[in-house]
Amino acid sequence: MTITENKPSKIIGTRLLRREDPPLLTGEAKFTNDLNIPGALHLSVLRSPYAHAKIKSIDVSAALKIAGVVAVYTGKDLQTSWAAPMPCAWAVTTDMKNPAHYPLAIDKVCYVGDGVAAVLATNETASRDALDAIDVQYEPLKAVVDLEDSLSDKNVIHSDLGTNKSYTWPLLVEETPGCVEQAFKKAKYKIKERYVQQRLIPMAMEPRAIVAVPQPFGGDITLYSSTQIPHILKVMSAITLGIPEHQVRVVAPSVGGGFGSKLNVYAEELLCMALARKHNAPVRWVEERSENSQATIQGRGQIQHVELAADENGKITAVRVRIIGDMGAYLQLVTPGVPILGAFLYAGVYDIPKAYDFSCTSVFTNLTPTDAYRGAGRPEATYAIEMGIEALAREMKIDSFELRKRNYIKKEQFPYTAFSGLTYDSGDHLLAAEKAAKMTDLAGVRAQQKKQNVAGATKLLGVGMSSYFEMCGLAPSRVLASLNYSAGGWESATVRVLPTNKVQVITGTSPHGQGHETSWAMIAAEKLGVAPEDVDVLHSDTAISPLGLDTYGSRSLAVGGIAIALACDKVIEKAKLIAAHQLECASEDLQFENGTFSVKGSPDRALPLAAIAFGAFTAHNLPDGCEPNLEAQVSYDPPNFSWPFGTHMCVVEVDTETGAVEILKYIAVDDCGNQINPLIVEGQVHGGVVQGIAQALFEEAVYDMDGNLKTTTLAEYLVPAACDVPAITTAHTVTPSPTNQLGVKGIGEAGTIGAAPTVITAIIDALSSLGVKTMAMPASPQTVWKTINEATSGGKQ
Amino acid sequence: MIPAAFDYKRASSAAEAISLVSEFGSDAKFLAGGHSLLPLMKLRLAQPSMLIDIGRVKDLSYIKDVGDHIAIGALTRHMDVETSKVLLEHAPLLSHAAGHVGDAQVRHRGTIGGSIAHADPASDLPATTLALGATYVVQGPKGKREIAAANFYKGFLESDLAADEMLIEIRVPKMQGAGWSFQKFNRRAQDWAIVGVAAWRRKGEAGVALVNMGSTPILATSVSNAIAKGASISDAAAMASNEADPQNDLNASTVYRKHLASVLVRRALEAASK
Numbered sequence A: 001m002t003i004t005e006n007k008p009s010k011i012i013g014t015r016l017l018r019r020e021d022p023p024l025l026t027g028e029a030k031f032t033n034d035l036n037i038p039g040a041l042h043l044s045v046l047r048s049p050y051a052h053a054k055i056k057s058i059d060v061s062a063a064l065k066i067a068g069v070v071a072v073y074t075g076k077d078l079q080t081s082w083a084a085p086m087p088c089a090w091a092v093t094t095d096m097k098n099p100a101h102y103p104l105a106i107d108k109v110c111y112v113g114d115g116v117a118a119v120l121a122t123n124e125t126a127s128r129d130a131l132d133a134i135d136v137q138y139e140p141l142k143a144v145v146d147l148e149d150s151l152s153d154k155n156v157i158h159s160d161l162g163t164n165k166s167y168t169w170p171l172l173v174e175e176t177p178g179c180v181e182q183a184f185k186k187a188k189y190k191i192k193e194r195y196v197q198q199r200l201i202p203m204a205m206e207p208r209a210i211v212a213v214p215q216p217f218g219g220d221i222t223l224y225s226s227t228q229i230p231h232i233l234k235v236m237s238a239i240t241l242g243i244p245e246h247q248v249r250v251v252a253p254s255v256g257g258g259f260g261s262k263l264n265v266y267a268e269e270l271l272c273m274a275l276a277r278k279h280n281a282p283v284r285w286v287e288e289r290s291e292n293s294q295a296t297i298q299g300r301g302q303i304q305h306v307e308l309a310a311d312e313n314g315k316i317t318a319v320r321v322r323i324i325g326d327m328g329a330y331l332q333l334v335t336p337g338v339p340i341l342g343a344f345l346y347a348g349v350y351d352i353p354k355a356y357d358f359s360c361t362s363v364f365t366n367l368t369p370t371d372a373y374r375g376a377g378r379p380e381a382t383y384a385i386e387m388g389i390e391a392l393a394r395e396m397k398i399d400s401f402e403l404r405k406r407n408y409i410k411k412e413q414f415p416y417t418a419f420s421g422l423t424y425d426s427g428d429h430l431l432a433a434e435k436a437a438k439m440t441d442l443a444g445v446r447a448q449q450k451k452q453n454v455a456g457a458t459k460l461l462g463v464g465m466s467s468y469f470e471m472c473g474l475a476p477s478r479v480l481a482s483l484n485y486s487a488g489g490w491e492s493a494t495v496r497v498l499p500t501n502k503v504q505v506i507t508g509t510s511p512h513g514q515g516h517e518t519s520w521a522m523i524a525a526e527k528l529g530v531a532p533e534d535v536d537v538l539h540s541d542t543a544i545s546p547l548g549l550d551t552y553g554s555r556s557l558a559v560g561g562i563a564i565a566l567a568c569d570k571v572i573e574k575a576k577l578i579a580a581h582q583l584e585c586a587s588e589d590l591q592f593e594n595g596t597f598s599v600k601g602s603p604d605r606a607l608p609l610a611a612i613a614f615g616a617f618t619a620h621n622l623p624d625g626c627e628p629n630l631e632a633q634v635s636y637d638p639p640n641f642s643w644p645f646g647t648h649m650c651v652v653e654v655d656t657e658t659g660a661v662e663i664l665k666y667i668a669v670d671d672c673g674n675q676i677n678p679l680i681v682e683g684q685v686h687g688g689v690v691q692g693i694a695q696a697l698f699e700e701a702v703y704d705m706d707g708n709l710k711t712t713t714l715a716e717y718l719v720p721a722a723c724d725v726p727a728i729t730t731a732h733t734v735t736p737s738p739t740n741q742l743g744v745k746g747i748g749e750a751g752t753i754g755a756a757p758t759v760i761t762a763i764i765d766a767l768s769s770l771g772v773k774t775m776a777m778p779a780s781p782q783t784v785w786k787t788i789n790e791a792t793s794g795g796k797q
Numbered sequence B: 001m002i003p004a005a006f007d008y009k010r011a012s013s014a015a016e017a018i019s020l021v022s023e024f025g026s027d028a029k030f031l032a033g034g035h036s037l038l039p040l041m042k043l044r045l046a047q048p049s050m051l052i053d054i055g056r057v058k059d060l061s062y063i064k065d066v067g068d069h070i071a072i073g074a075l076t077r078h079m080d081v082e083t084s085k086v087l088l089e090h091a092p093l094l095s096h097a098a099g100h101v102g103d104a105q106v107r108h109r110g111t112i113g114g115s116i117a118h119a120d121p122a123s124d125l126p127a128t129t130l131a132l133g134a135t136y137v138v139q140g141p142k143g144k145r146e147i148a149a150a151n152f153y154k155g156f157l158e159s160d161l162a163a164d165e166m167l168i169e170i171r172v173p174k175m176q177g178a179g180w181s182f183q184k185f186n187r188r189a190q191d192w193a194i195v196g197v198a199a200w201r202r203k204g205e206a207g208v209a210l211v212n213m214g215s216t217p218i219l220a221t222s223v224s225n226a227i228a229k230g231a232s233i234s235d236a237a238a239m240a241s242n243e244a245d246p247q248n249d250l251n252a253s254t255v256y257r258k259h260l261a262s263v264l265v266r267r268a269l270e271a272a273s274k
């Protein structure tokens, strides 16, 4: 396929301001909890204070006496309301263990935050007060908190499963049987490392919020939810509740961030729907921040064992990876698939032979369920390989950038068929890395480091780097089939040119902060030769956009955006037939430029799209067999993932007396192919980098031995603010994707993937003269200080 | 995030506030800037049944030069303390510390009186006024009394204030050109200190108080005594935790806190000696 890389364009590639921002900044935008729905009942959920306990009894009588309380339900009361347990859409293996999971626990709670009872009241205060009045008797059981402990099956959480192990998913690729083992035997250099991906709590600015509104007659129900996935939610909620799918409409109003945490089907959504139907009244719920910490999915949660084998030149000859994945108490929508999304990326951006031995074993714990969080599996994988490369470079006593250069997949190798059989579409890792090194002034920083990091110095300088590849644009449906995912990866778009030449784009993507309305309008405007402001983008309402697979996995542009471009092509094709008919020429003789069809060679014989749109509407003069109206729908299934890449570098200064880390400089060079709107690309990189820095330095869901979350509020769970992160310098290389007509790749997760290893490798570099070789995340001052002490006292490292 | 139900009355003077609080007894609480009290209420960790709003008692918001000390009305907002010309000249340590409280929104709402009355060992202004040898003026049904900062703090969120007494004024001795430093160590710019140090130094004299190093703000008397006896800064700083009894939490173990205290006290005294 040829790509329109250098075609001059007026709209694509410009820094158009986001049309989403005025309503968001002025408060005009309506979030779910802003919807004023008269007569709505308020739902509150009583949550388990125990990580693992039997429910012996629940007494709701005092709660029912509170003025305003309408009803209180326990898990047993609602047992017959569910046609199926809550959905997990990704049975990664045929023998995967998946405990039945209902919106309210029935006789046993499995994590702190597990729903135990639901209160409906006429107002928020009464429903909140009622929670304090419900008396639950628990019989506490031993909580399983540690992954290795869980694996031992000493205490089995779901006794009907007989084990805490949910699945083992292997990916063994060998040129010849046993070649991985041989490579490790023969290796001149090898490393064996263990990394911990701490649990993270997604903290969208807008917490989850829901209103379920039963229609006055006919049995239809509308669910307003702060979700990333209105389409998936529609199907899944219909199945769980046993309602015909066509009777469910899901609307996602303005959604204030998700980062994967709203890529789910939650207990509260199902409770609101079930209770709205039972009471024939709207039911609403809004999450408190501490519920966000405990009852919204968490991210990461892995222990990674990584081994690399290399020859005398440092060329990697084999990769071996063993993962323990923390599923939490139950499997949510795609929980088991998260480590698998990273499984293909433990060789990173490096050219390795078919000697790859990956296996992930995932276990249940008495903790909040995990699921997709920005990057989902890929930040973890990138962290492991990039930290591994650094360890290998230390082992070989060579510069880690030099080691990377010896291993990068080379520009001329693209499209590159990887060990896994996947094809990496395009890339130029060296170019991006050298650009980052130049912008960092790597040589200058190294020289400064020599001067500054002398014996006895307490402010040590370090440089870190990470080169990443992201497998995104989820996803070719056939590949998803091979991974046992129970849906496809296509996206739908409808493009409609109205009689007055205004354009409606209807997309199946579901933006929640990414600026789709702006970018999609730019694509359609460029294609159709209209102004972006003449394009309206409709989305996130299954009544308006019935087909779609929503927004996650950096898929929206690379799949949904291409669907729009293709739908525009179809519209243009039809318009061309009409134009040819009206201009009395063959359609092959027509060209379409700047919104006008003209006969090649005689530019005065021309018709603007506006005239054709009106003509298609009046239908007075259409060619035989041509239907009225200018409209086309496309369902696009991508032929490949898209593979954005880049290199991030940063310079840190570590205060060895306090352990404080300051990032002095952060450089992100990302390549997402052609950019629709560079302003939006930079915004995505900034946000992503901050989330990666957050994992490296600040955030961790901390649990005690009994499974109690110690970081339930934003005073303990340290989401960094603008003043806590450095100025980020972004730059780009442009290597278009050859697999789609716009040459684009995703950018939503790139920053998150690149940042954590960049920061951690910089800290280790700064402290290398003290003998520090490893650093746990988050690298809090205390952790850094302890690690220095252990290294300098020759203690455990 | 939804507090338990409560009643609300607004007082327009200290006297009215005190008579209201006597009327409603121990379930009543003063509401000043609300930035310590309301978060506790939203988490239902505090459930007063009556709030007496003193936030609009205008005549208790002032900063005055009264000769040997500066008098600060209890309802003065952190932002006013931070930017006051009088304080910048005569007690710069206090205005600087006030600039480190939370973020701009917090500093526009929170009051110095609320911060001291709340007696949170992790707050910046209790320790700072302690280091400066301040005196607090409180008023109750029986009239006014003065309490030295050193005698005010009794335990975690506990002070010498009786339930029907209101803090009305903070008196800070002029610093007379002493060198000073405020060291606040935290992970995010807007957070409470993991450890904080407020220190001043004038030749052989020094005053040092510690933030978040025990159940109350801590006066590091061993350090000042050592300096008075001519000890080196680093020897004196090594005694930073002598009076402290720091807790263990997510951000810092007891050992690490003590270590931080000595590093920060050393840095503070070095800066104050310049």
Ligand SMILES: Cc1cc2nc3c(=O)[nH]c(=O)nc-3n(C[C@H](O)[C@H](O)[C@H](O)COP(=O)(O)OP(=O)(O)OC[C@H]3O[C@@H](n4cnc5c(N)ncnc54)[C@H](O)[C@@H]3O)c2cc1C
Residues within 6 Å of the ligand: B029, B030, B031, B032, B033, B034, B035, B036, B037, B038, B039, B074, B075, B100, B101, B102, B103, B106, B109, B110, B111, B112, B113, B114, B115, B116, B117, B118, B122, B123, B124, B125, B161, B165, B166, B167, B168, B190, B191, B192, B193
């Ligand atoms: C996000 C955030 C960050 C913060 N960060 C910091 C920080 O970094 N450092 C720091 O020091 N503080 C911090 N604070 C606390 C802030 O400084 C508070 O404003 C202050 O501690 C309390 O003052 P207030 O006027 O808000 O008191 P309120 O919350 O109104 O009252 C606190 C308590 O004192 C009582 N009280 C108030 N005034 C009087 C009075 N005159 N007489 C008797 N009793 C009274 C009240 O009854 C209540 O019990 C932060 C607060 C928030 C919300």
